[in-house]
Amino acid sequence: MTTVHIPFLQTGTLAVGGRLLTEEERSVQSHADRPSSLTKGHRACQGCAEALAARWVMDTAVEAAGGKLVVANATGCLEVFSTLYPESAWKPPWIHSLFANAAAVATGIAASLHAQGRDDVRVLAQGGDGGTVDIGLAAVSGMFERNDDVLYVCYDNQGYMNTGVQRSSATPATARTATTPAVGRHPGQAFGQGKSMVKIAMAHEIPYVASATPADLRDLEAKVRIAMSIRGARYLHVLVPCPLGWGSASSASIALARAAVQSGIFPVVEARAGELTGVERIRERVDVSEYLRPQARFAHLFKPGGEDALERWRALAEANIRRYDLLGGAR
Amino acid sequence: MREVLEGSQAVARTVARCRPGVVCAYPISPQTHIVEALSVMARTGELADCEYVNVESEFSAMSVAIGASAAGSRAYTATASQGLLYMAEAVYNAAGMGLPIVMTVANRAVGAPINIWNDHSDAMAMRDAGWLQLFAADNQEAADLHVIAFAAAEELGIPAMVCMDGFVLTHASDVVELATADQIDAFLPPYRPQQVLDVDHPTTIGTMAGPESFTETRYLQHLRFLDAADVIAAWSDRFRAAFGREAGGLIARYSPDTLDRDAQAPPASSTDLTVVAMGSVVGTLQAALAPLRAEGVPVRLVGVSSFRPFPEAALRDALGGSRHVLVVDRALELGAGGVLTGSVGRALAGTRSRIHSVVAGLGGRPILEASLQDAVRRALAGDLGALEFLDLKTGGVPVPAAGASEVTR
Numbered sequence: 001m002t003t004v005h006i007p008f009l010q011t012g013t014l015a016v017g018g019r020l021l022t023e024e025e026r027s028v029q030s031h032a033d034r035p036s037s038l039t040k041g042h043r044a045c046q047g048c049a050e051a052l053a054a055r056w057v058m059d060t061a062v063e064a065a066g067g068k069l070v071v072a073n074a075t076g077c078l079e080v081f082s083t084l085y086p087e088s089a090w091k092p093p094w095i096h097s098l099f100a101n102a103a104a105v106a107t108g109i110a111a112s113l114h115a116q117g118r119d120d121v122r123v124l125a126q127g128g129d130g131g132t133v134d135i136g137l138a139a140v141s142g143m144f145e146r147n148d149d150v151l152y153v154c155y156d157n158q159g160y161m162n163t164g165v166q167r168s169s170a171t172p173a174t175a176r177t178a179t180t181p182a183v184g185r186h187p188g189q190a191f192g193q194g195k196s197m198v199k200i201a202m203a204h205e206i207p208y209v210a211s212a213t214p215a216d217l218r219d220l221e222a223k224v225r226i227a228m229s230i231r232g233a234r235y236l237h238v239l240v241p242c243p244l245g246w247g248s249a250s251s252a253s254i255a256l257a258r259a260a261v262q263s264g265i266f267p268v269v270e271a272r273a274g275e276l277t278g279v280e281r282i283r284e285r286v287d288v289s290e291y292l293r294p295q296a297r298f299a300h301l302f303k304p305g306g307e308d309a310l311e312r313w314r315a316l317a318e319a320n321i322r323r324y325d326l327l328g329g330a331r
Numbered sequence: 332m333r334e335v336l337e338g339s340q341a342v343a344r345t346v347a348r349c350r351p352g353v354v355c356a357y358p359i360s361p362q363t364h365i366v367e368a369l370s371v372m373a374r375t376g377e378l379a380d381c382e383y384v385n386v387e388s389e390f391s392a393m394s395v396a397i398g399a400s401a402a403g404s405r406a407y408t409a410t411a412s413q414g415l416l417y418m419a420e421a422v423y424n425a426a427g428m429g430l431p432i433v434m435t436v437a438n439r440a441v442g443a444p445i446n447i448w449n450d451h452s453d454a455m456a457m458r459d460a461g462w463l464q465l466f467a468a469d470n471q472e473a474a475d476l477h478v479i480a481f482a483a484a485e486e487l488g489i490p491a492m493v494c495m496d497g498f499v500l501t502h503a504s505d506v507v508e509l510a511t512a513d514q515i516d517a518f519l520p521p522y523r524p525q526q527v528l529d530v531d532h533p534t535t536i537g538t539m540a541g542p543e544s545f546t547e548t549r550y551l552q553h554l555r556f557l558d559a560a561d562v563i564a565a566w567s568d569r570f571r572a573a574f575g576r577e578a579g580g581l582i583a584r585y586s587p588d589t590l591d592r593d594a595q596a597p598p599a600s601s602t603d604l605t606v607v608a609m610g611s612v613v614g615t616l617q618a619a620l621a622p623l624r625a626e627g628v629p630v631r632l633v634g635v636s637s638f639r640p641f642p643e644a645a646l647r648d649a650l651g652g653s654r655h656v657l658v659v660d661r662a663l664e665l666g667a668g669g670v671l672t673g674s675v676g677r678a679l680a681g682t683r684s685r686i687h688s689v690v691a692g693l694g695g696r697p698i699l700e701a702s703l704q705d706a707v708r709r710a711l712a713g714d715l716g717a718l719e720f721l722d723l724k725t726g727g728v729p730v731p732a733a734g735a736s737e738v739t740r
Contacts, residue, residue, distance in 0.1 A: 068530040072398060073537075085544055088535035093528040095401050096537035097424050101394035104386065108353060108398025108406070109528060111382035115352040115404055121530055139394065142387035 027221055028059045035062040035091060037069075042089035043081040047250030049214045049240035049257060050078055050155040054126065056214070057153050057238070060221045062092055064228035065122040070109050071095070074102035074127030074136055077162040078155060100135040102127045103143040106150040114149070122228065123149065129156040129170035133197045140235075144204035147232045151224075154197060154235070157242035165245040169194050172265075173316070174309050175297045177245075182300040187309055198269065201235040205274035208234040212268060214241075215258035219268065219280065226270075239266050247296025259291035264317035267324045281328045282321070288313040333508045338470040338500040339364030341507045342409075342435055342493075345474040347378040348512040349433075349481050349519060352404025355384040355395040359414040360447045361497035362437035366409055389414035393421035393432075400430035401536055403529070405481065405522040407432070411497055412439035415453045419460070422490075426461025427552070428537055429525060431484035431491070433477060434462075438610065438661075439497040440694040448695020449497040451610065454638070455662040455670040461552060463491040463559060464639040465579055468592075468613040470495075470505040475570065475578035478510055481519055482566045487559055488525045494638075496611040498695070510574060518573050559640045567636075581642035582649055583613065583634030590617045590624065590632060598651030599631040601683075604711055605653040607646070607675055609635040612659055612691070612698055619700035623707060630707055635671065643678035650684065655710050657687045659703070659721075668718045691721035 028034050037058035044051035062069045071094045073079045079096045082089040097105045106125035113121050125143075132140055132154040143150055159177050160166040166179040167189055176188040201209040207230045212220040220238065227234040239260055241253040248256055260266035263286050270278035292298040292313065301309050321327055336344075343365045346354075354373070356366035373383035382399075386392045389410050396406040410418065415436055425432050436454050440446040454464055465480055467473035473495040480491035495501060510518070526536060540548050560581055567579035577583070577592050584596035599605045606616055613634045623630050633649045635642070650656060656679065660669025667673065672688035679686065689706050692698040702722050709715040 070402065070528045070530065080539055083535055083538040085538040085540045088538060090535050091533060093530055093533040094535045095398070095528055097394060097397050097428070098420055101390065101397070101421060104391035104394030105398035105401075107384060107386075107391075108355070108395035108400075109402040110398075111353045111355075111384050111395065112399040112402035112404035112406075115380055115382045115399075116402075138387055139391050142391055145387070146385070 027218060028063050029056065035059045035067070037062050037091050038082060039089050039091055041087065043084065044077070045244050045250070047243040047253045048077075049242065049253040050128070050157060051081070053155055053214045053220065053238045053240050054078055056217050056220055057126070057224050057236070058092070058124070060224040061122070061124050061151065061228055064225055066120070068121040070113075070121060070123050072097070072102045072106040072109060072123070072125040074131030075099035076128040076131050077157075078126065078128065080162055099131050101139050102131060103136060103139040103150065103152055106152070107143050107146070107148045110149045122151070124151045124153065126153040126155065128162070129154060129158060129197075130160045130168045133170045133195060134168050141200075141204065144201060144206050144233045144235070147206060149231050149233070151227050151234045151236065154237050155240045156197070156237060157240045157245055159242075159245050161242050161245040170197070173312070174301060176300065177297065187300060187306070188297070191312055198237050201237070202271045202274050202276075204233070206233040206235060207231070207273060209271040210235070210269065211237045211239070211266070213239045213257035213261055213266065215254050215261060216268070216280070223270065245297070247299070248294050252294050256291060256294060259286055262286045263288045263291045264321040264326050265291055267320050267326060269324060276324070279324045279326065282326045285327070288317050333506055335504050336470070336507050336509075337364065337502060337504050338473055338495060339502065340368050341470050341474040341509060342477060342495070343368030343372065344509055345477050346407055347372045348510065348515045349478060350405065351381055351407040352522070353382045353384065353395065353399035353406045354378070355386050355392045355406075355408045357386050357389050357392045357410070357414065359389070359411050361439060361449075361501045362409045362411045362414070362435065364501060365435055365437070389418040390421055393418040393425060396432045396434075397421060397425050397428065397430055400425070400432050400524070401428070401526070401528050403522070403524050403527045407434070409435035409437065411437040412441055412447070412453045416441060416456060419457065422457055422460045422462065425490045429488040431481075431488055433480045433484055433491050433493065435477070436492050436494045437497040437501045438494050446694040447497075449499050449661070450693045450695070451494070451662040451670070454492060454494045457492070458639055458670070461489065461556070462639060463489055463563065463637065465491065465493050465563070465637055466609045466635065467493065467495040467500060468583065468611060468634055470500050470503065471507045471576070472578050473500055474507060474509055475574070475576070478515055478519060479563070479566045479570055479579040483559070483563050485520070485522060486566075487555055487562050489555060489559060494610065499611045514574065518569070556640050560637070560642055563637055563640075579636055581637045581645045583636050584649055585617065585632040585634070587624065587631055590621050598649050599633070599653045601652040601654055603629045603631045603651070603653045604655035604657060604707060605631040605633055605650050606657045606659060606707065607633050607635060607671070608659040609638060609671055610661065612661065615698055615700060616659065616703060619703040620707070623704060628707065628711065638671070638674070641674045641678070646675065646678045647682070650679070652682060653684050655687065656684045657689060657707060657710050657715075659698070660688055660690050661692045663690050663693065686717065687715050688718045689721050690719070696722065
């Protein structure tokens with residue numbers, strides 16, 4: 001008789017809802033009366049990890065703020081799919097002004113609330129990587145530098161997906177985008193470009209900086225809670241796989257986010273006042289190809305001639321593993 | 332109390348007495364003295380219950396003002412020139428969202444070539460942004476206009492620019508009588524935003540409007556703008572009643588005898604030449620035209636106080652079918668003529684007035700009384716064209732032949 005090994009995950013441990021946990025340990029999402037700040041009916045793509053992450057971030061922040069949260073949103077997918085007039089998927093008071101100014105609008109809201117003596121109302125700003133790392137960087141940096149009382153959340157899908165998948169300065173090396181085509185000897189986005197927004201945020205020595213992914217939503221939730229318990233400028237960088245822009249299956253978003261972390265490509269970290277204070281260790285290390293292969297934007301890496309680029313990817317992962325001690329010395 | 336104050340100080344003190352909740356500041360000449368003065372008042376407590384935010388760019392200055400206004404605060408900033416253009420996207424956005432922000436524009440040329448001195452190119456570049464644009468003739472009016480601007484903007488849900496000539500007014504000391512805090516408290520209603528980010532009454536502001544609703548959105552904005560002329564006029568009337576002096580309004584009428592500002596001045600007649608101007612050059616014109624009047628030259632003066640909305644009906648009425656209309660313009664629509672002239676021309680379409688555009692004072696070039704007098708005389712003698720650059724030096728400037736171009740490396 002043959003036996004089949006069926007992996008069994010105890011619901012309530014790593015699983016999302018946590019309904020078997022004690023009341024205090026459960027996620028916001030496990031409650032029937034969760035805020036549903038980004039509610040149903042919006043127009044996000046199937047498998048959009050940004051929509052998932054935004055719902056968790058927002059619901060946690062709303063709960064942490066006792067229901068008193070105001071949101072400033074940059075132009076981008078998140079704005080477009082949620083607020084096509086005359087409909088809105090947002091339950092908290094929410095404003096969209098421009099692409100580059102979500103951080104500054106949030107500063108204005110926070111300043112106004114402070115002037116009105118309404119320090120009980122909290123302010124959250126959010127945008128994609130384009131609105132944060134590229135066009136909005138000056139406003140984000142200004143908000144950090146002044147230590148304005150704003151939690152800024154960047155949902156990083158590594159490109160301008162809303163405008164048709166163009167390269168941003170968060171686009172990873174070798175990724176094929178509409179403006180970094182993989183043609184001939186040009187393997188998509190060049191190596192050596194791009195910037196780490198987490199490191200940039202840390203360099204401002206703001207009270208709290210963290211990265212997270214929707215592969216570990218409880219971790220994301222915990223980081224939002226910590227961020228909301230602190231006053232001043234806070235930054236959360238969330239990697240959000242994008243089926244449209246990455247050329248991946250709608251069902252693969254969570255697996256891809258997990259592979260990004262477990263390969264060492266996306267370090268999940270925490271920092272306070274510029275000092276690294278926490279690192280999510282790799283639990284089950286995977287090769288970078290597990291992260292790259294399911295994405296059509298990297299398809300050329302798996303054709304003849306792509307070997308060198310794959311090796312450079314492995315070197316990037318190694319560098320992250322060394323820098324953040326992602327294997328915890330147990331290599 | 333009458334006192335001698337720099338224009339920027341007069342504006343800053345008046346703004347502080349309007350009790351803004353948020354002031355954001357980014358330096359650019361010639362506006363800097365205003366936000367410097369406000370920063371002092373924020374720290375001495377004269378500017379109370381106000382957050383003073385030092386931002387990293389004009390784009391963020393307007394963005395902070397947008398957030399503050401939407402969150403329920405009276406919001407103020409000041410800028411000029413490159414700064415106004417750098418924030419242009421947010422300037423349009425504030426108007427589209429109906430946020431009654433008030434901003435001082437210390438009018439300055441726009442580069443290249445870089446030039447810090449006065450003309451109206453900056454404000455004119457934003458003429459279609461959906462803001463009220465009120466122009467001050469002198470420092471007294473510059474200060475007073477801010478009170479009217481807050482009142483009108485907040486009643487309308489339209490942001491307002493108070494335009495004052497850079498250096499000519501901002502850096503000039505003059506005798507002024509500032510509205511006191513008590514007077515402004517009695518005059519200016521508390522800020523009651525028409526839409527606000529309120530956790531007890533959540534609302535979504537700034538949605539996307541597609542082809543099926545965008546035209547209607549603009550049309551509603553247009554209707555509000557049509558109301559703006561009456562609202563500005565009404566607040567200016569109330570201001571006159573409360574403070575006993577003229578400020579704002581749609582146009583400024585001047586007495587044919589004294590050339591002093593006089594709301595009761597009769598319209599010009601069909602035998603007159605009427606000079607139309609905006610900003611501090613009106614003061615130069617008062618001085619320049621007086622001797623002509625004394626000689627019996629049939630010349631009149633009308634000031635444009637509100638450039639946006641543009642007071643077509645009031646202007647037509649004041650011009651009274653003037654034979655000649657000479658527009659002194661501090662901004663150039665390249666290849667066409669003065670920018671103000673374009674709006675005056677539309678107001679006078681179908682009339683028999685002959686319009687002359689006199690482009691003057693670009694990039695801080697002084698506008699001389701003698702040159703203005705000469706232009707008036709030549710216009711009456713039939714010797715002034717439709718477009719003239721006042722005091723243009725053609726001798727020393729290489730003027731290439733039409734169509735010629737040269738590559739410079």
